[in-house]
Amino acid sequence: MEELISKEELYQTIFKRKSIRKYHQDKLSGDQLQSIMDFLNEAKALDSEINFEAQIVDSDQVKSLIPIKAPHYLQFFSExxxxxxxxxxxxxxxxxxxxxxxxxxxCWFGMAKPKKEIIADSDLEYVITLVFGRAAEDNHRDSIEDFERKTLSEIKSGSDYYDLLEAARLAPSATNGQPWYFKVGAKQIHVFQHQPNFIKKFFYEKMNRIDMGITLSHLWLAAEEHGYKFKFEKYSYDPALVEGYNYLGTVKI
Ligand SMILES: Cc1cc2nc3c(=O)[nH]c(=O)nc-3n(C[C@H](O)[C@H](O)[C@H](O)COP(=O)(O)O)c2cc1C
Structure with a gap:
């Protein structure tokens, strides 16, 4: 299939995207929705052995204590x-x-839950919802200074691969928690996930894991853009220790 968008364009968007919570309520066209599904089905997986499916529904199929009113809700299910x-x-x-x-x-919508019938209808496990539509607020950031993020020195040790880690740093995360840490080695970056305390664990365990996947996708796009390889693996031992964080895996570049 022809590429729907270049990886370079996706990479450039890392530096201007933001979460949108105000929408025009008119629906996108059938063709637009189809392109969105086509793109999702062609997206790169970290593990292509894991089946997934998605469906786009209206607000009446979604429950949430703190709602986001959008024209479309994409519910993601996975093996x-x-x-x-x-x-x-x-x-x-x-x-x-x-x-x-x-x-x-x-906008990622971790607070949302699908209606019971929808969960019962799928053989796969419900993971998360992404809302989307025509933005009724400014859709892009003007500069990197407009991102509220930790500094690079707070989330990494080692001096190489600035471009990769800068893209990873700007990733969105649940409640902007940014649960990642990177330790740079020779031709590899070890990736760590913050260990939540006992109270936060209940809510954040699932969200933080999704966050880690998000930052890895930014790292991958940056690796593609700057001519590095990207192979994500997990060593059977911890290659390094970072206090307060657990070893997640290693990107070989
Ligand atoms: C896994 C995940 C779940 C999220 N859940 C919600 C949510 O339920 N409601 C909401 O308003 N924003 C949600 N967000 C959006 C984050 O609050 C937002 O990404 C973060 O504050 C960084 O801001 P930015 O995306 O504008 O850069 C979620 C983000 C992620 C990655």
Missing amino acids: EKGDYLLNAGFILQQLDLYLAANNLGS
């Missing part, structure tokens, strides 16, 4: 195997960038 939450974050973040690159708004 519950391997690191499926990581894989889901990795895949769906490409869609978040695709939507922003096409001048549409989108």
Whole structure:
């Protein structure tokens, strides 16, 4: 299939995207919705052995304590195997960038739950929702200074691969928690996930894993853009220790 958008364009969008929570309520066309599904089905997976499916529904199919009123809700379901939450974050973040690159708004919606019938209807496990539509607020950031993020020195040690880590740094995350840490080695970057305390664990365990997939997708796009390889693996031992964080895996570049 012809590429719906270049990886370079997705990469460039990392530096201007933002979460959109105000939408025009008119629906996108059938063709636009189809392109969105086509893009998702062609997106790169971290683990292509894990099946997933998505459906686009209206607000009446969604429950949430703190709603976001949008014309469309994409509910993502996955086979519950391997690191499926990581894989889901990795895949769906490409869609978040695709939507922003096409001048549409989108927002990850971890607070949402599908209606019971929808969950019962699917053989796969419900993972998360992404809302989208025509933005009724400014859709892009003007500069990197407009991102509220930790500094690079707070999230990494080692001096190489600035471009890769800068893209990873700007990734969105649930409640902007940014649960990642990177330790740079020779031709590899070890990736760590913040260990939530006992109270936060209940809510954040699932979201943080999705966040890690999101940051890995930014790292992958940056690797593509700057001519590096990208192979994500997990060593059977911890290659390094970072206090307060758990080892997640290693990107070989
Ligand atoms: C896994 C995940 C879940 C999220 N859930 C919600 C949500 O339920 N409601 C909401 O308003 N924003 C949600 N967000 C959006 C984040 O709050 C937002 O990405 C973060 O504050 C960074 O801001 P930015 O995306 O504008 O750069 C979620 C983001 C992620 C990655």
